[in-house]
Amino acid sequence: MSSDKKAPSKPMDAVVTLEQVAQAAGVSPSTVSRILNGTATVSQAKQEAVQSAIRELGYHPNPVARGLAGGRTLSIGVVTQVISSPFYGEALLGIERETERAGYVPLFVSGNWHEDDERKALQTLLARRVDGVIVLAGRLGDDELMRMSGSVPMVVVGRQLQGPRLFSFAFDSRTGARLATEHLIEQGHRRIALISGDMNHDDAVDRHQGYVDALTAAGIAVDPQLILPGDYNEASGMLAVNRLIDENVRFTAIFACNDQMAFGAALGLSRRNLRVPDDVSLVGFDDVVMARYTVPPLTTVRQSVYEIGTEAAKAMLSMLKGEMPRATPPAPELLLRDSTRRISR
Amino acid sequence: MSSDKKAPSKPMDAVVTLEQVAQAAGVSPSTVSRILNGTATVSQAKQEAVQSAIRELGYHPNPVARGLAGGRTLSIGVVTQVISSPFYGEALLGIERETERAGYVPLFVSGNWHEDDERKALQTLLARRVDGVIVLAGRLGDDELMRMSGSVPMVVVGRQLQGPRLFSFAFDSRTGARLATEHLIEQGHRRIALISGDMNHDDAVDRHQGYVDALTAAGIAVDPQLILPGDYNEASGMLAVNRLIDENVRFTAIFACNDQMAFGAALGLSRRNLRVPDDVSLVGFDDVVMARYTVPPLTTVRQSVYEIGTEAAKAMLSMLKGEMPRATPPAPELLLRDSTRRISR
DNA sequence: TTGTAGGCGTTATCAA
DNA sequence: TTGATAACGCCTACAA
Numbered sequence: 001m002s003s004d005k006k007a008p009s010k011p012m013d014a015v016v017t018l019e020q021v022a023q024a025a026g027v028s029p030s031t032v033s034r035i036l037n038g039t040a041t042v043s044q045a046k047q048e049a050v051q052s053a054i055r056e057l058g059y060h061p062n063p064v065a066r067g068l069a070g071g072r073t074l075s076i077g078v079v080t081q082v083i084s085s086p087f088y089g090e091a092l093l094g095i096e097r098e099t100e101r102a103g104y105v106p107l108f109v110s111g112n113w114h115e116d117d118e119r120k121a122l123q124t125l126l127a128r129r130v131d132g133v134i135v136l137a138g139r140l141g142d143d144e145l146m147r148m149s150g151s152v153p154m155v156v157v158g159r160q161l162q163g164p165r166l167f168s169f170a171f172d173s174r175t176g177a178r179l180a181t182e183h184l185i186e187q188g189h190r191r192i193a194l195i196s197g198d199m200n201h202d203d204a205v206d207r208h209q210g211y212v213d214a215l216t217a218a219g220i221a222v223d224p225q226l227i228l229p230g231d232y233n234e235a236s237g238m239l240a241v242n243r244l245i246d247e248n249v250r251f252t253a254i255f256a257c258n259d260q261m262a263f264g265a266a267l268g269l270s271r272r273n274l275r276v277p278d279d280v281s282l283v284g285f286d287d288v289v290m291a292r293y294t295v296p297p298l299t300t301v302r303q304s305v306y307e308i309g310t311e312a313a314k315a316m317l318s319m320l321k322g323e324m325p326r327a328t329p330p331a332p333e334l335l336l337r338d339s340t341r342r343i344s345r
Numbered sequence: 346m347s348s349d350k351k352a353p354s355k356p357m358d359a360v361v362t363l364e365q366v367a368q369a370a371g372v373s374p375s376t377v378s379r380i381l382n383g384t385a386t387v388s389q390a391k392q393e394a395v396q397s398a399i400r401e402l403g404y405h406p407n408p409v410a411r412g413l414a415g416g417r418t419l420s421i422g423v424v425t426q427v428i429s430s431p432f433y434g435e436a437l438l439g440i441e442r443e444t445e446r447a448g449y450v451p452l453f454v455s456g457n458w459h460e461d462d463e464r465k466a467l468q469t470l471l472a473r474r475v476d477g478v479i480v481l482a483g484r485l486g487d488d489e490l491m492r493m494s495g496s497v498p499m500v501v502v503g504r505q506l507q508g509p510r511l512f513s514f515a516f517d518s519r520t521g522a523r524l525a526t527e528h529l530i531e532q533g534h535r536r537i538a539l540i541s542g543d544m545n546h547d548d549a550v551d552r553h554q555g556y557v558d559a560l561t562a563a564g565i566a567v568d569p570q571l572i573l574p575g576d577y578n579e580a581s582g583m584l585a586v587n588r589l590i591d592e593n594v595r596f597t598a599i600f601a602c603n604d605q606m607a608f609g610a611a612l613g614l615s616r617r618n619l620r621v622p623d624d625v626s627l628v629g630f631d632d633v634v635m636a637r638y639t640v641p642p643l644t645t646v647r648q649s650v651y652e653i654g655t656e657a658a659k660a661m662l663s664m665l666k667g668e669m670p671r672a673t674p675p676a677p678e679l680l681l682r683d684s685t686r687r688i689s690r
Numbered sequence: 691t692t693g694t695a696g697g698c699g700t701t702a703t704c705a706a
Numbered sequence: 707t708t709g710a711t712a713a714c715g716c717c718t719a720c721a722a
Contacts, residue, residue, distance in 0.1 A: 028693045060472045065715030067409040068698045084434030093429040108453055127405045234638045263638045270640045290635055293579045293608045295615045362699055373709045410699030413714045
């Protein structure tokens with residue numbers, strides 16, 4: 001194994017307390033605490049004595065005790081929907097990376113797209129005395145969130161809310177959707193189907209609106225027949241395609257409001273012997289990792305969910321420092337890959 | 346916009362404490378505690394008085410204080426690799442669901458495929474005084490894990506370890522890989538390429554072995570040229586295919602040691618104008634959600650990562666109850682979809 | 691600059 | 707069955 005010279009006591013897990021450190025260094029516990037937290041200036045000599053005592057004893061402060069005494073748990077609650085989704089997974093990764101750098105630990109709890117679960121999630125987080133809460137989308141009412149922000153600082157992603165201890169920001173979904181639709185229009189498409197997201201979410205509404213914006217600007221009438229409901233999952237994308245074909249709706253392109261539905265749509269098309277992009281052009285939204293690896297790779301709107309995660313975490317961290325949070329959500333960007341092509345008719 | 350520098354966050358809502366409940370109910374704090382934990386029998390009258398006080402005051406026990414006093418934090422640490430991977434995501438979901446039912450909260454920390462990070466992850470978990478730790482694969486040495494299990498109960502997934510407070514179980518990767526390879530052989534394939542996983546992991550070694558098992562049993566020589574290194578990510582699957590083709594290695598089928606590499610391989614093949622399954626048959630491993638939605642849907646070995654997660658959680662929960670843990674990892678199962686076909690030459 | 695003492699919300703140990 | 711009374715490990719006035 002590793003070779004240590006002086007074998008500085010490898011206390012694998014002897015639970016060393018602050019008090020023991022104090023004794024070893026010949027100072028009082030408060031002095032150790034002060035050094036640990038930089039709460040006050042301490043003489044150079046004691047500084048060193050304590051530091052070396054800490055090192056030799058392998059002392060690690062106990063966050064639980066800290067939480068009790070100081071009121072801070074150094075943990076941040078995160079209400080997500082499904083921890084396993086490619087979309088939320090990226091966001092959580094961003095949050096984890098960012099919070100870790102500041103010594104915080106994120107607590108992930110899933111809302112399962114269900115209002116009650118979300119409420120429960122929020123409550124377990126509050127019970128755990130997290131220092132702050134980040135809410136990713138979700139179905140909880142705005143007013144309810146506002147109210148909860150009275151008891152804990154909050155960052156809400158994907159909404160527009162204001163409050164003294166509540167900060168929110170949203171990705172510009174509307175512009176993103178407009179870009180996607182415009183691209184299809186530029187390629188000559190006129191019959192562009194929309195597979196929309198779960199309309200309980202603001203972003204789904206925004207994406208729908210962006211689609212309408214683009215069509216309207218191009219002087220193309222919005223045909224309700226071309227607008228299919230979806231729920232952001234793969235299966236709904238496939239279903240939408242089936243319905244489109246079964247009902248004999250004419251279309252040459254599809255804009256799916258997220259990548260997962262686009263994947264489902266691609267499979268649905270293939271099952272009906274329609275090729276992407278030769279027969280139908282397809283655009284997604286989000287740019288999850290898999291979008292680069294489908295056959296053909298998917299043209300999509302990059303949302304940098306990872307970055308959204310880091311932005312949310314940064315905002316929370318600055319709230320916790322008592323600063324005004326700010327966030328610069330990444331600008332939407334269309335990534336041209338191989339799932340679209342100029343119409344040839 | 347910088348503003349008030351020092352406005353430290355403080356929950357401003359009335360936090361109800363156990364003591365307040367005691368007062369309201371006209372009993373001592375200990376009695377309330379006993380009722381809460383069922384530590385001892387309490388008279389019916391006081392039972393009710395306390396219960397109603399709890400309800401009326403909206404009291405929720407403080408897990409932080411509980412952790413300090415009782416030594417239990419009702420939290421379980423989970424060392425994963427990347428929280429955002431489709432694979433680990435499923436496992437975490439299973440763990441979350443299962444632990445939640447028992448009132449525990451999982452703490453997810455990523456190891457990032459890096460031994461040092463993993464060690465650090467484990468340490469933050471220990472510092473947080475989690476009641477137990479679940480380790481998903483990882484690179485930490487067996488001995489190190491054994492040692493740590495001295496200070497906290499552990500469940501290790503994907504290894505074979507034994508210890509008084511250490512329980513481990515592994516999915517039968519070898520059989521799974523054998524099934525996949527046998528299937529290709531039955532379809533008439535003889536030149537079957539293997540894209541292996543990160544050989545630092547036991548399961549990668551096992552899958553390699555299962556491949557060899559099947560070939561050997563069928564009297565087919567193992568050709569080193571057909572064995573390509575991979576790292577379980579999409580890109581390495583694509584790279585492997587490129588290399589195979591660039592080096593003019595003849596092959597009619599590919600067994601990728603996980604789905605993600607299979608996806609990469611599929612894209613690589615398509616870029617070289619080879620069709621799946623017409624020109625090349627392809628099999629993956631894991632059955633991540635996306636495997637059902639690729640074009641064509643991927644034949645793969647189902648591993649039910651979700652179930653592995655729940656099994657791990659159950660094992661941990663029973664350890665915490667002082668019982669002997671047991672786990673029945675799901676049996677490997679080949680899922681036939683559309684990415685393979687009988688060779689026609 | 692440093693130490694003392696009290697408290698954070700619960701659980702656990704004693705008596706009663 | 708109950709209720710004081712210590713811990714638990716740390717932070718923070720308040721003193722010195």
